[in-house]
Amino acid sequence: MDVIGRRAKHFVIPVFIPHKGCAHRCRFCNQNFVTGAAAVLPDETEITRTTRQYLKFKRTSRGFTEISFFGGNFLGLEFADIRRLLDTAAGFVSSGKINGIRFSTRPDTIDKKRLEIMSNYPVTTVELGVQSMDDRVLERVKRGHSAADTRLAAQRLKTAGYTLGCQIMTGLPGEDEASSLDTARAVAALEPDFVRIYPLVVLNKSPLAADYRAGRFAPLDLEAGVLRAKKLFQIFNHSGINVIRMGLQASEGLDTPGAILAGPYHPAFGHMVFASLMYDHAANLLDAAKELPDTVVLNVHPGSISRMQGLSKSNLKKLHTRYPEVEKFEIRPDPDLNTHEIRLGF
Numbered sequence: 001m002d003v004i005g006r007r008a009k010h011f012v013i014p015v016f017i018p019h020k021g022c023a024h025r026c027r028f029c030n031q032n033f034v035t036g037a038a039a040v041l042p043d044e045t046e047i048t049r050t051t052r053q054y055l056k057f058k059r060t061s062r063g064f065t066e067i068s069f070f071g072g073n074f075l076g077l078e079f080a081d082i083r084r085l086l087d088t089a090a091g092f093v094s095s096g097k098i099n100g101i102r103f104s105t106r107p108d109t110i111d112k113k114r115l116e117i118m119s120n121y122p123v124t125t126v127e128l129g130v131q132s133m134d135d136r137v138l139e140r141v142k143r144g145h146s147a148a149d150t151r152l153a154a155q156r157l158k159t160a161g162y163t164l165g166c167q168i169m170t171g172l173p174g175e176d177e178a179s180s181l182d183t184a185r186a187v188a189a190l191e192p193d194f195v196r197i198y199p200l201v202v203l204n205k206s207p208l209a210a211d212y213r214a215g216r217f218a219p220l221d222l223e224a225g226v227l228r229a230k231k232l233f234q235i236f237n238h239s240g241i242n243v244i245r246m247g248l249q250a251s252e253g254l255d256t257p258g259a260i261l262a263g264p265y266h267p268a269f270g271h272m273v274f275a276s277l278m279y280d281h282a283a284n285l286l287d288a289a290k291e292l293p294d295t296v297v298l299n300v301h302p303g304s305i306s307r308m309q310g311l312s313k314s315n316l317k318k319l320h321t322r323y324p325e326v327e328k329f330e331i332r333p334d335p336d337l338n339t340h341e342i343r344l345g346f
């Protein structure tokens, strides 16, 4: 890949269905905080209102636009509800206002009956909540499906021609780094079109919160979460698979005081991972240089300047500590470079 972490233009209109279609509660989950939405299934009026509201944004530059149902287990809904939601969204596709429909669902819902229902609608993208490919870990968090279910679901969705996304978590109970990296390799082998990486945070009122409070479980801290996500990202990046998100998206619910009990949550989590990658890259180049001058120029793509600086200029501080002989690090924009490239100037 020649571009790290930048993606083609895509516009998603989110319609939240928090915990709807979930036969039980996964131990880490509390979608009411994650989505910040009430636990009700939206009706036609609500979907129409949300869609119209979002369609007012970026009229000329939206790119491929999808209505996205997420925050629950879409294909776990009653069939009548699945059809009702798809009917409403399909109306916007028929009128040419959006390009397709997208939803997230559990791997064990991709069966023949539901695939048949989907085939009657302009569904374009399906995101599978994979979380882990380690059956022991899946059992620990009470997912209620296996890695084999995920393999079968991915194969069925790809065969049917859907754009496939996989969501994975890291820092789960019973999971060590080897298990997490194995999950990334196993997911990469499924050749999804994109992935999302979510380091586990302990959400208040999730079943896992009790384990955390009792000292039976500790999540990764922020630094470890960034390092872990970086390793996972590199596995996908080397396989040419687009990582479209790292870390939970900030929301009103998550920003509510007390919503997150512990774990690697930061509104700029993805930025921190990319900044760490840029730091590693710069350090490799500087280590390879025979002699370093007083001023080192780091030429980067204009869109990568803040990643090169790091959050609160943390990368520059670390570079000064690592190379005390350098008096000044200067970051300069160079539009001819790719977003992950650094060209040293002495």
Ligand code: SF4
Binding pocket: 019, 022, 024, 025, 026, 029, 030, 031, 071, 072, 073, 106, 129
């Ligand atoms: S992780 Fe997904 S399937 Fe599990 S409870 Fe949450 S929304 Fe439902």
